[in-house]
Amino acid sequence: MSYDVLVIGGGYAGLTAALYAARGMCLVAVVLGGPPRNARGQGVHGLISRDGASSADLLTQAREELCRYGVKFFDGQAETVWGTNGDFTAALGSGEEVKARKLILATGVQDQLPERPEGLRELWGKRVHHCAHCYGWEVRDGVLAAYLPGAAYGPEVLSNWFYYRRYGREVLICSDGPVQATDAERARLEEHGITLCQSALMHIEDTGEGARLHFADGSSADVAALYTGSGRTPNTELARQLGCELNEQTGNIKVDPGTNETSVPGVYAAGDVAGGNQVALALASGSRAGMFADFALHEEELPEWAREMQVK
Ligand SMILES: Cc1cc2nc3c(=O)[nH]c(=O)nc-3n(C[C@H](O)[C@H](O)[C@H](O)COP(=O)(O)OP(=O)(O)OC[C@H]3O[C@@H](n4cnc5c(N)ncnc54)[C@H](O)[C@@H]3O)c2cc1C
Structure with a gap:
């Protein structure tokens, strides 16, 4: 049998796309390849009416809702398309x-x-975070830290360092060695509650309430949370197999912003793989992909005479 729409990936974008396509009377299947990106996070923040809900609960409920529409689920990775x-x-x-x-x-x-x-890596999502928007308000007014390999004082990093101060009463900037800065630069930042660590961060320990940072010189500091700038690699293997164009700089799948269709007709992309870094954005792009896949099927199913009249 052939489905109208096959969604690969059962995270926020995929399940939303499936819901929209199914509500558009499409026969939909979803390949569930594993946990979502934020599976180790401390709840999904920034989602109205479900702010802080567990990702497992949200996605379980979403799958249950999709069952009502007759959506078929396949477990496992899609390897080739x-x-x-x-x-x-x-x-x-x-x-x-x-x-x-x-x-x-x-x-x-x-x-x-x-x-x-x-x-x-062990404390990723629990004490170590990539995004203060996802987990910052929860530790507001605490002492926060950022781990930034190779960190050095400079105009390009200041806004980022000060950003953590919006959340924490004090911020430690740590690195894999002493953070490079002159004494004057250090003193100036300290006036604003930002300390540049002079020794490499070696070990992060979970204290139960936060994290204890251990430095190469034997000193330690307790913080409520630590942020690190994680790089992101979009999962584009299937898109490459199909010949979809990718964004050269970010590696994301390029999509039409109005429809979320890729450069390959009939193939849509949604969620982080197409750009974005938040659940609400994944829901938005998933809904667009599901809806426009449905609209495209509808157009293709019109009797030829109706399609021709429409064009004229
Ligand atoms: C620790 C952490 C905490 C976060 N907290 C928040 C937060 O509080 N609020 C917020 O808005 N955002 C948060 N985010 C960001 C959020 O997780 C992502 O923006 C969101 O998950 C993107 O949804 P998505 O559907 O694009 O991808 P995902 O939710 O990651 O889903 C993609 C799915 O596709 C599956 N998959 C991949 N390849 C295949 C394949 N070949 N075959 C089948 N399946 C496949 C994966 O296993 C996964 O299940 C957080 C991220 C992290 C890392």
Whole structure:
């Protein structure tokens, strides 16, 4: 059998795309490849009416809602995709093949975390965060830290450093060595509650309430949270197989901002893989992809005479 719409990726964007397409009377399938990006986060923040809800609860409820629409779920990774508009096939890790007329790629991104200091990866999402918008208000007025490898005083970093001060009463800027700055520059920042650490951050320990930072010179500091600038690699393997254009700078899948269709007709992309870095943005782009995949099917299904009249 062939589905109208196959969504690959069952995170926020994918499940929203599935909901919109299913509500558009499409026969929809979703490939659920694993946990969402924020699975280790402390709740989903910035989502009206569900602010702080657990990601597992939100996505479980979303899947339950989709069952009402007859959406079919496949567990596992989609490994290969091929085909053209109207006739796509995805091969899953299980060996199954799923066919659909439209494809929506909602495969998210991989966060690239620094390997050091020790404890950073283990405490990711719990004490170590990438985004103060996602987790900053919760630790407001606490002592906060940022770990930025190679950090040095300069005009390009100041706004970023001061940004953490919007949340914390004090901010420690840590690095993999002493943060480079003159004494005058350090003193000037300290007047604003920003301390540049003079020794490399070696180890982050969970204290139960926050994190204890251990430095190479033997000193330590307790903080409510630590931020690190994680790089992100969009999961674009399937998009490449289909020949979708990617943004050269960010690696995201390029989409038409009005429809979320990619450069390959019939293939849509939504969520972080197409740009954005927040659940609400993933919901928005997922809804657009689902809705425009449905509209495209509708247009294609019109009797030829009706289509011709419309064009005239
Ligand atoms: C620690 C942390 C905390 C965060 N907290 C917040 C927050 O509080 N508020 C907020 O707005 N944002 C937050 N974010 C950002 C948020 O997680 C993302 O913006 C959001 O998950 C993007 O949704 P998405 O659907 O694009 O991707 P995801 O939710 O990551 O979903 C993508 C899905 O696709 C699956 N997949 C990938 N490849 C395949 C494949 N080949 N086959 C099948 N499935 C595949 C993945 O397993 C995953 O389930 C946080 C991020 C992190 C890392």
